[in-house]
Amino acid sequence: MPSRTAGWFGLGGLTLGFGFLYAPIALLVLYSFNASRLVTVWAGFSTHWYGALFHDEAFGAAGLTSLEVAATAATLSLVLGTLAGFSMARFARFPGRLVFGFALLAPLVVPEVILGLSLLLLFVTCESWFGWPSRGMLTITIAHATFGACFVSVLVRAQLAGFDRALEEAALDLGARPWTVLTRITLPVISPALVSGWLLAFTLSLDDLVVASFVTGPSATTLPMAVFSRVRLGVSPEVNALATLFLCVVFVLVAFAGWLMARAERRRQI
Amino acid sequence: MIGLGWTGRLVLIGVPLLWLALFFLLPLLIVVKISLAESTIGIPPYTPLFTNDGGGLELRATIANFALIAGDDLYLRAYLGSLGNAALATALCLLIGYPVAYGIARSQGARRQLLLFLIMLPFWTSFLIRVYAWIAILEPNGLLNQSLIALGLIAAPLPLLNNQFSVELGLVYSYLPFMILPLYGSLSRLDRSLIEAAADLGARPLQTFLRVTLPLTLPGIAAGSLLVLIPAIGEFVIPDLLGGPDTLMIGKVLWDEFFNNRDWPVAAAVAVVLVAALAVPLLAAQRFFEREHAA
Numbered sequence: 001m002p003s004r005t006a007g008w009f010g011l012g013g014l015t016l017g018f019g020f021l022y023a024p025i026a027l028l029v030l031y032s033f034n035a036s037r038l039v040t041v042w043a044g045f046s047t048h049w050y051g052a053l054f055h056d057e058a059f060g061a062a063g064l065t066s067l068e069v070a071a072t073a074a075t076l077s078l079v080l081g082t083l084a085g086f087s088m089a090r091f092a093r094f095p096g097r098l099v100f101g102f103a104l105l106a107p108l109v110v111p112e113v114i115l116g117l118s119l120l121l122l123f124v125t126c127e128s129w130f131g132w133p134s135r136g137m138l139t140i141t142i143a144h145a146t147f148g149a150c151f152v153s154v155l156v157r158a159q160l161a162g163f164d165r166a167l168e169e170a171a172l173d174l175g176a177r178p179w180t181v182l183t184r185i186t187l188p189v190i191s192p193a194l195v196s197g198w199l200l201a202f203t204l205s206l207d208d209l210v211v212a213s214f215v216t217g218p219s220a221t222t223l224p225m226a227v228f229s230r231v232r233l234g235v236s237p238e239v240n241a242l243a244t245l246f247l248c249v250v251f252v253l254v255a256f257a258g259w260l261m262a263r264a265e266r267r268r269q270i
Numbered sequence: 271m272i273g274l275g276w277t278g279r280l281v282l283i284g285v286p287l288l289w290l291a292l293f294f295l296l297p298l299l300i301v302v303k304i305s306l307a308e309s310t311i312g313i314p315p316y317t318p319l320f321t322n323d324g325g326g327l328e329l330r331a332t333i334a335n336f337a338l339i340a341g342d343d344l345y346l347r348a349y350l351g352s353l354g355n356a357a358l359a360t361a362l363c364l365l366i367g368y369p370v371a372y373g374i375a376r377s378q379g380a381r382r383q384l385l386l387f388l389i390m391l392p393f394w395t396s397f398l399i400r401v402y403a404w405i406a407i408l409e410p411n412g413l414l415n416q417s418l419i420a421l422g423l424i425a426a427p428l429p430l431l432n433n434q435f436s437v438e439l440g441l442v443y444s445y446l447p448f449m450i451l452p453l454y455g456s457l458s459r460l461d462r463s464l465i466e467a468a469a470d471l472g473a474r475p476l477q478t479f480l481r482v483t484l485p486l487t488l489p490g491i492a493a494g495s496l497l498v499l500i501p502a503i504g505e506f507v508i509p510d511l512l513g514g515p516d517t518l519m520i521g522k523v524l525w526d527e528f529f530n531n532r533d534w535p536v537a538a539a540v541a542v543v544l545v546a547a548l549a550v551p552l553l554a555a556q557r558f559f560e561r562e563h564a565a
Contacts (some may be wrong), residue, residue: 029408081286100287102553103290108551203394209397224396227398235406256340262383
């Protein structure tokens with residue numbers, strides 16, 4: 001395609017696409033600073049809703065629950081997903097590989113209502129047989145670790161695909177023990193995938209409404225559950241403020257992860 | 271892996287495999303089991319599948335839940351409605367996403383990194399919040415209606431929220447990045463010399479696009495479509511927040527069956543039918559992914 005036409009096609013696509021993706025988010029941020037409760041009226045700049053948010057005990061408690069669940073689930077996801085990613089990347093065949101591959105991939109796309117309902121029924125069955133686990137933070141953590149691990153495994157697998165095995169072989173030839181090779185060579189090289197994997201699992205857990213709603217018990221309310229019950233009633237300026245804070249944190253974290261990855265990429269090229 | 275004994279391999283493969291078998295595959299079997307049970311009042315609210323009345327185990331399975339789903343056209347309309355909404359959203363995502371992916375693939379260096387970062391960013395922000403953001407825009411006295419009235423384009427607010435339009439918009443908006451990323455993957459691997467060759471041989475831009483670019487990016491199109499279609503079919507949050515009384519989507523039906531009617535066996539049966547319907551695209555997605563890795 002001559003580059004003029006293609007250039008316009010690309011530029012037009014970019015402008016429209018990004019405008020569509022970001023306009024609602026930008027409006028949300030803007031209206032979190034609106035003094036009026038109504039969306040339609042701009043009553044001047046105010047940080048009132050941020051103050052209200054900090055004094056909202058329901059959101060505070062739910063936020064702490066969510067953070068605890070997300071941190072635990074992300075760490076579990078990292079361990080499980082890294083093991084799974086290694087298995088799939090390094091072993092071309094082993095019994096159950098096809099099923100394993102399916103079980104790693106399906107949770108990425110299977111509708112959340114299915115994941116939620118099926119895990120709940122598992123937990124209820126377990127509880128009636130063994131009296132364990134009682135539903136709450138534990139069951140949400142297990143559920144989140146399950147789909148988190150699948151995302152981590154995809155990232156780890158992709159990173160391992162571009163990994164130069166000669167590095168490991170050289171270290172072994174030079175007399176390094178397998179454990180040393182793993183901790184000094186392999187893991188540092190795939191660390192960008194590990195960092196972004198943990199962060200992705202963390203934010204996915206922090207964001208999940210549907211699965212958590214199914215598997216939770218009366219004891220645990222996560223932040224998305226609290227937000228959902230609020231926004232079902234309509235627009236809430238406190239939720240706008242919360243969303244803005246969330247966006248800021250995410251932006252910083254993702255920029256940091258991106259910087260780490262770019263640095264690793266540069267080092268690899270040198 | 272080098273230097274890893276049999277026990278090491280067993281742990282490496284076994285631990286995550288066991289976890290997924292326990293918390294992904296086994297639950298799916300339990301859903302099938304509960305879908306054959308009867309609803310009852312109690313904890314848990316369904317009858318046991320096997321009863322022991324002295325004369326050994328007796329199987330008490332019923333297909334009543336499936337008969338209910340087949341008999342009441344609410345369910346059929348919800349399945350078809352979900353498929354229709356998701357298919358339309360997939361097509362629209364492709365239509366919007368392709369030029370965007372094209373634009374990113376054509377840009378260079380830091381600009382390309384920044385654009386990719388901006389496409390990925392929504393992945394990291396709250397899905398719920400991004401759907402919610404549309405309420406303020408689409409409300410009868412929301413931003414869009416206010417702007418249109420202020421511009422004198424319409425006299426009275428348009429019904430933009432709680433209907434098919436808002437659900438479709440929400441789906442396209444939420445799933446667009448899932449379409450753009452695989453498309454970008456395909457487009458960035460495209461050999462530019464092929465396009466130049468087509469132009470040199472006298473092909474017009476549209477011809478080149480249809481006969482060279484499009485066929486070569488089919489893998490990206492297929493991958494993106496699966497990533498949008500499958501989760502969109504079972505979507506709950508979007509029809510719940512942006513949908514209205516005429517919105518029939520199976521994810522919402524399942525949710526209501528479970529949380530409002532507290533009929534677990536029927537909810538399980540709805541899930542079984544949904545998983546069965548999704549089995550083919552799911553397996554296609556897996557084959558696709560494995561082939562990409564092998565390549």
